[in-house]
Amino acid sequence: MSQSSDIERLRALSGIKWRYFGDDVIPAWVADMDFPTAPAITDALRTMVDASDFGYNGVSFDDSIPKAWAEWSERCFGWRPDVERTKVFSTSLQAIATALMVGTSAGDGVLLFTPVYPPFFGMIEKSGRTLVEYRLDQAEWRIDEDLLRSAIEPGTRAVILCNPHNPTGRVFDLDELRAVATVAEERDLLVISDEIWQDFVYPGARHIPFASLGAEAMSRCVTVTAASKSFSLGGLSCAVAHLGDARVAEGVAALPPHLLGGVNALGARATLAAWTHGEPWLTETLGVLRTNRDHLMARLASELPEVGIAMPQATYLAWLDFRETEIAANPAARLLKHGRVGLSSGPDFGAAGEGFARLNFATHPDVLDQIIDRIGLVCHPPV
Ligand SMILES: Cc1ncc(COP(=O)(O)O)c(C=O)c1O
Incomplete structure (x- = not known):
């Protein structure tokens, strides 16, 4: 399945992840994965x-x-x-x-x-x-x-x-x-x-x-x-x-x-x-998520070192610290407005989330790259 047709598939789903924002936004918020579930489940x-x-x-x-x-x-x-x-x-x-x-x-x-x-x-x-x-x-x-x-x-x-x-x-x-x-x-x-x-x-x-x-x-x-x-x-x-x-x-x-x-x-x-x-499917999916996590960490370290993150030991969520960036005030809203990328807003996770945003990396590698590209453009706008 090509990347574009999969995005069409995702946008056509009734789930909230791809429906909540406009069609020009790449969603990286609610904790749903973009992969079809295990064949054993769809068969059942x-x-x-x-x-x-x-x-x-x-x-x-x-x-x-x-x-x-x-x-x-x-x-x-x-x-x-x-x-x-x-x-x-x-x-x-x-x-x-x-x-x-x-x-x-x-x-x-x-x-x-x-x-x-x-x-x-x-x-x-x-x-x-x-x-x-x-x-x-x-x-x-x-x-x-x-x-x-x-x-x-x-x-x-x-x-x-x-x-x-x-x-x-x-x-x-x-x-x-x-x-x-x-x-x-x-x-x-x-x-x-x-x-x-x-x-x-x-x-x-x-x-x-x-x-x-x-x-x-x-x-x-x-x-x-x-x-x-x-x-x-x-x-x-x-x-x-x-x-x-x-x-x-x-x-x-x-x-x-x-x-x-x-x-x-x-x-x-x-x-x-x-x-x-479901275990074989889950094992394979964990491998994909681990690759995504490592890729995200590597790109952030080289391109956006001012964004803080502790390596997630688990989950497919990255808790990004924007407090040292240009978008420290309300980062999720600014990423949505200027980058058309939909992260979860840090303060929703309590006052301790001020200056943070949560990124869901359970998606296709190309989509993840687009998400990182868009964050990069908002943090470092072209002059
Ligand atoms: C920590 C945690 N608990 C519960 C839930 C929701 O689970 P359920 O849909 O079974 O209520 C989520 C969903 O993201 C979650 O992250």
């Missing part, structure tokens, strides 16, 4: 479509998805989630919001490691919880145990951990995760661990599920993940949560039946296909 979906198999779906009611996740997680990360404690949700955000609602009360403090994935802020604010911020250091984005301890306020009741971390691409290591576990135990905190980026870890780092740290960590943790990020299935809505924290498990079980709705049959089937047959 095609079989359902051809058979008009849209009735209430058995996969949503049996334990096949929890079992498939348990096997995937054990194989890839050495942690086997308990199928009995796993609940299938519509989306990861639904699972996180649910854990927050049943696991904390109005007025409770909820700690975020900022900058961080924007929807967490609204969830905390709209549910009457209080934001407690731990600002990651802007060089290495590491978690420090003492700083974490001092960030916790008397009313803090929960932590939302995003690991691997969106937007910085950090993979928190064993020491950092143990620090979170230690402080959580000291202060009796619920840990909601969003591990949706678990599969995008590049050589040199390793994803450690928070719940794998031990029985104590697991018993205060809700682990949330999905196949949707890894396999480009964001629109199909299917996620899982391991409710290790008994109070959250009981709270979820006590919710009015049907409040959370069922799981989409296509999403459930796609998730099952991903976790049972």
